[in-house]
Amino acid sequence: MLYADGPVRSPAELSLVGERRRGHGSVYAALARGEVDTEGHHRLAASGSPHLAAADPVPHLRAEQGSARDGPGWPCSIVVALKTGRGSWTAPLDAVRLAPGDDAATVTAAQLRRVVGALVEFGHHRPDDPDILIVADAGYDGPRLAFLLAGLPVAVLVRMRSDRVLRRATLPRPPGTWGRPRRHGDEFVFGDPAARGTPQVRSRTRIRLYALARVRARDRLHPRLPHRSAWAAGEDGLPIIEGAVIRLQVQRLPSGAIPKPVWLWHSNVDLDTGEVDRCWQAFLRRFDIEHTFRMLKQTLGRTHPKIHDP
Structure with missing residues (x-):
């Protein structure tokens, strides 16, 4: 394949390359009997x-x-x-x-x-x-992937759909409060600006293809996991998988289409401005x-x- 002048559409074409002049049968026999x-x-x-x-x-x-x-x-x-x-x-x-x-x-x-x-x-x-x-990309469940990779020196950065709803961390309970403590805080709705609150990190960067890129990051957000599919509750119930949510909005797209915000979920928390910028730039790559x-x-x-x- 390296010596061929163009794309190789079938194994039989390899027999036409000057460095590999063999019959069609020998090429297919090598594929059938060879090992990787x-x-x-x-x-x-x-x-x-x-x-x-x-x-x-x-x-x-x-x-x-x-x-x-x-x-x-x-x-x-x-x-x-x-x-x-x-x-x-x-x-x-x-x-x-x-x-x-x-x-x-x-x-x-x-x-x-x-x-x-x-x-x-x-x-x-x-x-x-x-x-x-x-x-x-959004084909993966970022929190679950981060949960399965726990213990490795990795950080997970995954795009989320714009219709997701996450939860904030619970606030400290006032003294003398009765009842079972809450596991989940208020909702963080991607599509509702009023439910997002104040971002912990703000950033503005000019890039060649997208003009101005505006970035907003909120910390310690987690999904409310269902008691079905791949998740199974342990002795302490379903895990709380916190991460940082990054909203990327560019001024223009190279294709001329109307740009829509991109939502990213990062498995680490307490990100500073430099780490947030590295995340969305890595996603573009x-x-x-x-x-x-x-x-x-x-x-x-x-x-x-x-x-x-x-």
Whole structure:
């Protein structure tokens, strides 16, 4: 594939490359009998990775199913290392297929534990380094992902839908108050400005593509977890998973569309202005993973072979 002049649409085309002149049968026989050293690939991929990762579930479509991003197919959880600078290249670290019925957060958490363990093993993270920032889109439940990754040197930054409702921390009870103490404070409604309160952090930054970016951050907000699905109450009930909520509003979009606010949830609390700015700038870099998907599909022909065995 590296020696080919253009995209490789099928294994048979490899037999036409000058450095690999073999019959079609030998190419398919090699695929059928060959093996992939998965652990060796994990170690090699993690040996040169920075401290910023993005995770995203993406379906790898079969050729007869079209090219829609969210269509049916073989969904995989992809983890890549994001890079700084003007380029949009990423370093793919790991890919795990999501089987029918799998919980995306559970599978991705186990995947990230393996990736983070390799990063620590190769010396990319030391005890006194900042946390590795895990950036994900709204397809993931940020609080649950942070709960499953507890104990690792990571921080989770996930976009939330604009119709979410979180809860504030409870206020101290006055002396002599009777009754069971409250577990949740007042509501924080994303779509209701009157219910947001005063932000703890304010920031204004001018950036080339979006003009003026206004940022507001509120601290110690948590979701009210349901007694169903993936959550199971322990002896002390459901956990309280606090984090910081960041609202990003840009002045314009490169496409000319009307910009809408972006809501981000960060698993750490008590963020200062510099940490808040790093968070929303890191989320903007998450879009680099979309360029990776496009290269895998259009340039490397990832979705063109009609594979019958998943």
